[in-house]
Amino acid sequence: MTVYNYADVCQNLTEILDQAKNDKAVFIKGLNGELFIIKTVPKKETDYNLPDIDLGLNRDEIVNFVRETRER
Numbered sequence: 001m002t003v004y005n006y007a008d009v010c011q012n013l014t015e016i017l018d019q020a021k022n023d024k025a026v027f028i029k030g031l032n033g034e035l036f037i038i039k040t041v042p043k044k045e046t047d048y049n050l051p052d053i054d055l056g057l058n059r060d061e062i063v064n065f066v067r068e069t070r071e072r
Contacts, residue, residue: 009028016028017038
């Protein structure tokens with residue numbers, strides 16, 4: 001377990017965040033001796049993350065389809 005102090009964090013934040021990404025967590029000792037953890041937060045999947053589907057349509061065909069649908 002690597003513990004960084006306040007000065008290390010101020011000087012090397014980018015490297016410490018990269019380490020947190022690779023190691024999943026980094027420990028930091030605050031000025032008053034408290035211990036903190038920096039860790040990555042996984043990206044949340046949403047309902048809108050759908051697989052790509054190739055319909056063989058170009059942009060103009062899609063726009064025309066949407067316009068026709070709105071006119072109904």
